[in-house]
Amino acid sequence: MFKVGIQSISKSVQRTGCLKLQPAAIQQRFISSSSKRLLPRIGGGGFNNNPSARYTFEEAKSGFNTSPDAKSKYVTAALAVGGTILGTHFVLNRETREGGLSPFEAKYLNETFTWLGGGLATVTAFSVGLFRSNVTARLMSMNPWAFAGISLVGSIGSLMGLRSVAPDNKGGKTAFWFLFNAAQAATLSPLLYIAPPALMVRAGLYTAGVIGSLSYVGATSKNDTYLYLGGPLLAGCVVIAISSLIPMFRVGAGVANAASNVSLYGGLAVFGGFTLYDTQRILQKARMIEGGAPIPYDPLNESISLELNFINLFIRILTILMNQQVNALKENKRLDGRSLLEGRPIEIQFGKPLGSVTIKLGECSVMSSVSCTVTQPTPERPYEGQLNISSELSAMTTPFYEPGMRGNTAEEEATLNRQLDKAIRRSGMVDREALCIIGGEKVWSLNLTLHYISDDGNLIDAGVIAAAAALLHFRRPDATVIGNEVTYHSEDERVPVPLAINHTPISFSYVFFDDFDNAVLDPTALESQLSSATFTITTTPQKEVLTITKNGGTTFAPQTVLDCLGHATERAAVISKQLHTAINEDLDRRKIGGVL
Known part of the structure; x- marks a missing residue:
């Protein structure tokens, strides 16, 4: 009997001459x-x-x-x-x-x-x-x-x-x-x-x-x-x-x-x-x-x-x-033992330079760093400094993000950068007017770079936390302005100056499944793969809602949105406190003033 083994996409096998597509x-x-x-x-x-x-x-x-x-x-x-x-x-x-x-x-x-x-x-x-x-x-x-x-x-x-x-x-x-x-x-x-x-x-x-x-x-x-x-x-x-x-x-x-x-x-x-x-x-x-x-x-x-x-x-x-x-999710069980609305533990590590932070969200890891230069302001905003955000997915994150691959990597990068820009820059986390040195002539330009080291689901939440932590941890050189003369001071001369922070954005992603109404917080890669929709909220400890993003799936019931908002605003205060405590402890070890 003639039997042929084939597969469509992930592996389908043809048996006895009949096409067997994957389940x-x-x-x-x-x-x-x-x-x-x-x-x-x-x-x-x-x-x-x-x-x-x-x-x-x-x-x-x-x-x-x-x-x-x-x-x-x-x-x-x-x-x-x-x-x-x-x-x-x-x-x-x-x-x-x-x-x-x-x-x-x-x-x-x-x-x-x-x-x-x-x-x-x-x-x-x-x-x-x-x-x-x-x-x-x-x-x-x-x-x-x-x-x-x-x-x-x-x-x-x-x-x-x-x-x-x-x-x-x-x-x-x-x-x-x-x-x-x-x-x-x-x-x-x-x-x-x-x-x-x-x-x-x-x-x-x-x-x-x-x-x-x-x-x-x-x-x-x-x-x-x-x-x-x-x-x-x-x-x-x-x-x-x-x-x-x-x-x-x-x-x-x-x-x-x-x-x-x-x-x-x-x-x-x-x-x-x-x-x-x-x-x-x-x-x-x-x-x-x-x-x-x-x-x-x-x-x-x-x-x-x-x-x-x-x-x-x-x-x-x-x-x-x-x-x-x-x-198992329908029975409020997850493979890693968490409840449906329980996030993975957050681990915060600091590099040697100020503004260098690595955030680990379970097995998901993101490294962020901030640097600054002096530049000319834009004509439209002569009294505001600049904040530039860049991130890149690579094979270091997962093999699927191989450089040069078309479609998927570019789409993922664009989505992550867009959400990061909304949560950090467009939300006004950093007071950019405080970055002005001489109006219309010189301003500080901040460069925030994120490197996604490993991906086990929910990169956006880890990325937003890493970006916020890096900006909170960063210190720029102090500068003295006399007329049009600007003097920049090294760390040995003056203590570096913290950024003027308006709020601390924290992102929360929830996934939903077909025939299952409950939201699942901080999904792993497998949970994200099996889900039908993702709902991401960026909020602050003061319960300000900065961004709301939905990908895939059908429309949500209003009560579902309200429940997620309520849960996110409560957790934002907890995570923000953890961030500020860790940053202040590190700055104290460096004998530098804490977060303002």
Whole structure:
């Protein structure tokens, strides 16, 4: 039976000639118009030792929560996998074969699973390599549909070559096998941008348990018990393929959700059934070869069917685990243990120069710095100084912000700069008239620069806090004006002068989810990826509302907006106090006056 593995965008696999697009729960995250990005900065990246990437392998290992509650969950998961094995054995495998497998059958099956393990290891290694080298991000940013098309052609072409090469031609066979696994890796690698490592490991373990248990059932049951499933499974594959395509068209939300559920949960049943069927088909072929039938001895070819089953089941199990995040939010639970309206702890670090501050919001890190020069004022505002703000996203933040990539990075930078400008400069945080040295001739020009070091969601809140902290911490040189003569004093001569600050802007971002009315404060990358809308408020400890921004989603109820405003204004006072306390303590250590 001809079986082709392909994927659309993140990884869809074609089975028995029928197109299998990725489950809609993941697929829509790549091409959703509301998200306005091709590969959002999803929560967790992949296994990576590149400092420019989201996660290293050590971070991936440390991604497992070792709290008692988490350990109990891991034990429960292990028991669930073991229960799956025992349950399928006793429910489906009531009549076992007598005498077990023959030595030839056991050898053929073992070699098939050896190739399966090698194929999965190759796909994993290639996926991580593509992720670390940023090849996937570049291709997805330039043209995601071309990326999907190349993956499709590569999968079909390499599989056809693999099937056509005789088993005796080991070099050609192995070459096509590597090409096939590379094509699978190319289309699976985007998952590394949207799923945390610990979640992917869990999905892999669950998938291995399902494949192992079903293969065990197929291998130990009576001969030909499940071979009749071939026809029904093929029909089910067609239904799954059609269901995967439906959400791509303009249909009602109910129809799209129903189709997505059919593709997701129906796919679990179909590809689980294919695992039973393939195991018994492999053993049947082994018996025929042992009996002298003119069939080539080719366990490598047999492993491809099981590999496609594994990939399809893995994608669906990973999708279910990611969807559990939204379901957990409906029960006021978050993966990191916070309540819905609880922000991540803020860590403030100061550099050696005044005005150099690093803000860490959970795993999100932003470094800001302020410098000043003397310049001429603009003709329109001859008695006002200048405040220039610049920020840049790079591969240091996440691999997806690779320099030179089109569309996504520029859009993200423009959005961040626009919100920063509204929150800091246009809100009048700094009294720019106090920056005037000689009216119409000389003014101070402040240059505020932000470097986004790492991104785990909610860069805008971290950026606004970092910008405000840097301006509060900065001191400009003192200057003496006598007539048109200006004397600038060094730190040794006079104590530097703090900026005249009108207010301290603090930003709060809330995300919303479909079919879930409650707001979620300070979203992680994964929560942002799964959300349908973002609502950002910039306010002050004096309860002044400076900016309100909404991205994506539908309109909010007035009460929802009021609730968010009330919560934001209350938290602004707490965070502002934390900022001022930390800054004053640092300035005291430097023996410089505190914040005015």
